[in-house]
Amino acid sequence: MFNSNILKNEEKAVFALRSLYRKYGYAPFKMSKFEEYDLYVRNKDFLVSDSVITFTGMNGKLLALKPDVTLSIVKNTKDLPDTVQKVYYNENVYRVSKNTHEFKEIMQTGLECIGNIDVYNIFEVISLAAKSLEAISDSYVLDLSHIGIVSAVLDSIGCSRETGKKILTCIGEKNQSGIEKICSENDISAEDCEKIVSLVGTYGKIEKVLPSLRAICDTPELSAALAEFESICSLLVSSGLGERINIDFSIATDMRYYNGVVFQGFVENVPTGVLSGGQYDNLMKKMGRKSGAIGFAVYLDTLERLNLVEKKYDVDCILLYDETVQAADLAGAVNKLVAEGRNVMVQKTLPENIKYRQLLKINGKEVDELENND
Amino acid sequence: MINVALPKGRLGEKVYDMFEKSGYECPSIKEVNRKLIFENEEAGVRYFWVKPSDVAIYVERGAADIGVAGKDILLEYAPDVYELLDLNLGKCRMAVAAKKDFRDNTENTLRVATKFTNIAKDYYSKKGRDIDIIKLNGSIEIAPILGLSDVIVDIVETGKTLLENDLEPKETIVPISARLIANKSSFKFKMEQIENIKNSLKAQVKTDD
Numbered sequence: 001m002f003n004s005n006i007l008k009n010e011e012k013a014v015f016a017l018r019s020l021y022r023k024y025g026y027a028p029f030k031m032s033k034f035e036e037y038d039l040y041v042r043n044k045d046f047l048v049s050d051s052v053i054t055f056t057g058m059n060g061k062l063l064a065l066k067p068d069v070t071l072s073i074v075k076n077t078k079d080l081p082d083t084v085q086k087v088y089y090n091e092n093v094y095r096v097s098k099n100t101h102e103f104k105e106i107m108q109t110g111l112e113c114i115g116n117i118d119v120y121n122i123f124e125v126i127s128l129a130a131k132s133l134e135a136i137s138d139s140y141v142l143d144l145s146h147i148g149i150v151s152a153v154l155d156s157i158g159c160s161r162e163t164g165k166k167i168l169t170c171i172g173e174k175n176q177s178g179i180e181k182i183c184s185e186n187d188i189s190a191e192d193c194e195k196i197v198s199l200v201g202t203y204g205k206i207e208k209v210l211p212s213l214r215a216i217c218d219t220p221e222l223s224a225a226l227a228e229f230e231s232i233c234s235l236l237v238s239s240g241l242g243e244r245i246n247i248d249f250s251i252a253t254d255m256r257y258y259n260g261v262v263f264q265g266f267v268e269n270v271p272t273g274v275l276s277g278g279q280y281d282n283l284m285k286k287m288g289r290k291s292g293a294i295g296f297a298v299y300l301d302t303l304e305r306l307n308l309v310e311k312k313y314d315v316d317c318i319l320l321y322d323e324t325v326q327a328a329d330l331a332g333a334v335n336k337l338v339a340e341g342r343n344v345m346v347q348k349t350l351p352e353n354i355k356y357r358q359l360l361k362i363n364g365k366e367v368d369e370l371e372n373n374d
Numbered sequence: 375m376i377n378v379a380l381p382k383g384r385l386g387e388k389v390y391d392m393f394e395k396s397g398y399e400c401p402s403i404k405e406v407n408r409k410l411i412f413e414n415e416e417a418g419v420r421y422f423w424v425k426p427s428d429v430a431i432y433v434e435r436g437a438a439d440i441g442v443a444g445k446d447i448l449l450e451y452a453p454d455v456y457e458l459l460d461l462n463l464g465k466c467r468m469a470v471a472a473k474k475d476f477r478d479n480t481e482n483t484l485r486v487a488t489k490f491t492n493i494a495k496d497y498y499s500k501k502g503r504d505i506d507i508i509k510l511n512g513s514i515e516i517a518p519i520l521g522l523s524d525v526i527v528d529i530v531e532t533g534k535t536l537l538e539n540d541l542e543p544k545e546t547i548v549p550i551s552a553r554l555i556a557n558k559s560s561f562k563f564k565m566e567q568i569e570n571i572k573n574s575l576k577a578q579v580k581t582d583d
Contacts, residue, residue: 141562177460204565246562250456266559271436272454273558 009136009307010107010300014090016135017109017298021088024128026111029087035072037062043071046257046283049096053103065094070112070295074283077114079290084115110277112295114284119228122261122279123235125294129263129275130241132298136274137267137306142241143203143248144233144263147278148225149213151255153199156219157192171200172252203248206233210247232261251276257283263296267306274302316342317358318350319367329365376419376567379433379441381426385464385552389442390421392461396574418567430455430555439560440568445550446529450490456561458572459554462579466531468493468547473518473540476525487517488527497527497547515539 007015018028037054044050046068053065066072069091077085088111097104111128113121126144133140150171154164163186170178176197183193195216202209210230217226236245251264258278265275277296284293317337321330330346337344337360345351350359359371378393380386390403400414400421413420424432427447432438434453446468448457468490478484480503487508488494498505508523515535517523529550530536530543554575556568 139563143562173455173457175457178457266562268559268563269436271434271557271559 009303013136013298013300013303014107014109017132018088018090020128020131020135021111024086024124026086026088029073029076029089029112031066031069031072031076031089031091033065034063035066037064039071039075040064040067043283043286045254046071051096051103053094066091067093067095069093069108069110069297070280070283073112073295074114074287074289074293077291080115082116084113084117084121086113087111107300108297109300110295110297112293114293114295115291117279117281117292117294119231119235122232122294123239125277125296126232126236126245126261126263127239127241129265129277129296130236130244132296133244133265133267133275136298136303137269139268140244140265142245142263142265142275143251144206144236144245144261145247145249145251146225146229146261147253147255147258148260149222149229150199150249152219152222152225153195153216155221157188157195159186159188163188167196168252168255171196172250174200174250176200199249203250204246206237206242206245206247213247228260253278255282257286260294265298267303270302270306272299272302274299311355313355313357313373315345315354315356317360318345318347318354318356320347320350320359320361320370322348325362325364330362333362333365333367375415376440376564376571377438378419378421379424379429379438380421381429381442381444381552382423383426385426385444386423386442388463389461389552392575392578393419393421393571395578396571398571433555433557436557436559438557439564440554440556440571442552443555444552445548446490446493448553448555449548450492452492453555454558456556456558457553458556458568459576459579461552461554461575462581464552465550466529467543467549468527469530469543470497470525470527470545470547471515471518471530471536471541471543472525474542476518476544478524484525485523486525486527487514487523489514490527493547494527515541 037052040047040052049067052067054062057063069089073087073089090109092105093108094103094105096102113125130142133142154167159167163182166182167179170182179196179200180193198216202212210233213226217223236242251262253262257280259281260279262278264273267274275296275298279292279294281292284291319334334344334346357373358369360367361370380389398417398419400412400417400419403412403421411420411422426444429441429443430447430451430453433441433455442461444464484503484505485508486494486505487510489511491507491509494507508517510517514526514528517526518541519539525544527547533543536542554572561568
């Protein structure tokens with residue numbers, strides 16, 4: 001129907017991901033463009049940026065252009081016992097760009113799995129995240145972390161909330177010297193400090209990291225979190241995804257919303273993460289819901305420059321004509337060229353800054369070649 | 375190939391020496407000319423000199439896989455990068471300085487002149503002090519002398535410039551030193567090389583005592 005070369009990376013990804021999510025029984029979820037602003041005020045910390053584009057609706061209610069999709073999906077699903085609702089979406093969201101400090105439209109696709117979440121559901125979502133990355137690029141890495149493990153380690157050292165937050169920032173930066181400094185400033189014992197540092201220092205393939213994690217596992221909470229993490233990891237390894245998954249506890253997310261596994265995906269030659277997600281039962285609880293939930297989003301805007309190949313020509317041929325040419329003759333000539341598989345731009349004069357393969361001119365019914373750049 | 379953004383100037387040269395000792399030498403870098411990019415294909419490394427305050431941008435956006443930036447820049451711009459190592463070089467501190475006879479009159483808004491607006495805002499908001507930020511791009515020391523500001527927030531190395539201008543450091547905000555930073559995505563795909571560089575630099579870091 002169409003040449004796949006014509007599609008941009010992000011458009012190809014949308015098609016590939018849509019068919020992937022359908023295969024696993026995820027249903028499309030089409031949302032309204034606007035959402036009541038109130039929803040975001042109540043869950044402001046869940047948003048990546050605090051700024052939201054707002055306007056007044058016809059009934060006087062304050063509405064917002066969606067800065068986030070997950071909250072709307074959660075709001076529109078119900079707690080149904082023993083069922084899991086599986087949806088995927090492809091939506092534009094509006095967020096403030098860190099660099100321009102202006103609103104930006106970001107195309108985002110992703111899925112959410114809401115309900116009675118068990119180990120299989122968690123495994124399914126993580127493996128779909130890995131498959132999503134595979135659909136985008138051959139060279140990808142999915143980083144996997146578990147908030148339960150990170151928070152159990154922080155709880156076990158018994159530091160204040162403020163200090164815990166600072167340590168978490170350093171964990172996110174893989175900043176060992178920063179952690180050591182905070183620990184010495186806050187009278188945290190060398191042993192506990194070592195525990196956090198080794199958490200930051202343990203990253204890499206699943207089989208390499210899990211044994212060293214067991215070594216620092218010394219509280220019941222930590223053991224419970226690690227047991228869950230291990231069962232998920234072993235499922236991923238046995239399904240052949242182990243090679244592409246790294247355990248890395250530096251994925252810094254808000255512990256108030258996320259509780260279990262969190263993950264982040266990278267593809268080679270894109271400088272930022274292209275996928276992020278996790279289990280967010282805490283957000284569900286905060287929204288007064290009984291269900292658990294896990295999901296992820298793929299940031300399609302980051303793919304724009306991936307494997308960008310400079311096009312040699314903008315157009316195959318430019319066809320010049322003048323007043324003496326009959327419109328019907330011109331149309332006939334154009335149709336003939338298009339039928340031959342070339343794309344044609346019809347102009348009276350040669351436009352500037354267009355790279356063309358061939359320059360043609362129509363005289364009466366005859367088409368002459370003026371220039372050939374091949 | 376690992377791309378390394380080095381800060382132009384004395385600090386960058388010291389850092390390059392550390393890379394050289396780690397086996398990532400690139401002799402052409404020592405030639406006196408105006409070239410900015412130097413490559414040693416065999417060692418798998420490419421260096422480029424950039425303005426110190428721009429290193430973090432090159433690394434965050436992936437034009438460089440790793441780089442060396444001052445903690446002041448990392449605090450000010452909060453780039454989304456990994457901070458792998460404290461090189462314990464280029465040591466100084468971010469401080470509040472004022473005229474020697476300055477007394478903070480808490481009745482008024484404090485006027486703060488600085489290049490580092492985010493660091494200054496963050497410091498004073500934690501103290502709950504109402505301030506007016508005056509963003510300057512250089513010669514910050516003049517501001518209190520001319521009455522443009524009450525205090526300045528700036529980097530203090532020896533304190534000599536301050537002293538010569540009849541100013542003195544009043545409070546230390548944070549100690550500063552050079553850090554090895556890495557792009558998050560590059561770190562995933564070039565983990566082994568970046569780890570090697572980090573470890574051999576770490577072995578050369580001099581401790582204070």
